[in-house]
Amino acid sequence: xxxxxxxxxxxxxxxxxYVEMIAKIPLFHxxxxxxxxxxxxxxxxxxxxxxxxxxxDIIRAFFSxxxxxxxxxxxxxxESVGFDxxxxxxxx
Numbered sequence: 158x159x160x161x162x163x164x165x166x167x168x169x170x171x172x173x174x175y176v177e178m179i180a181k182i183p184l185f186h187x188x189x190x191x192x193x194x195x196x197x198x199x200x201x202x203x204x205x206x207x208x209x210x211x212x213x214d215i216i217r218a219f220f221s222x223x224x225x226x227x228x229x230x231x232x233x234x235x236e237s238v239g240f241d242x243x244x245x246x247x248x249x
Contacts, residue, residue, distance in 0.1 A: 164208060165199050171212040174238040181234050186227070193222040216245045 167175075175198075179191050197218035202210045219231055220242075235242040 165202055165210060166208065167198075167210040168212070171210065171215055174212070174240055175215050178234045178238045178240070181237065182230075190219075190223060194218040197222045212240060213245060216240055216242045220245060220247055 175194075179187060179194075182190050194215065198210045198214040201214035201217050202208075205214070207214075216235065219235075223231060232242065
């Protein structure tokens with residue numbers, strides 16, 4: 158039996174912050190960031206057994222999918238949209 162991944166929804170406020178953050182990413186990188194983070198955020202929610210993508214899923218997706226070259230930009234963007242990223246920061 159195939160699982161319908163369309164059953165995953167996005168928590169409204171987390172999605173609003175995410176859309177705002179994506180809009181602030183430089184145009185050249187915006188589409189690829191959106192593609193990889195959209196996909197990984199859903200996977201993260203599924204792995205938690207949640208029917209909904211939440212803030213933590215989005216933050217973890219950025220940290221796992223966006224090259225660390227862009228780390229400082231990610232942090233600035235997280236802060237600008239109000240994502241509480243500190244609990245999910247990768248440990249050195």
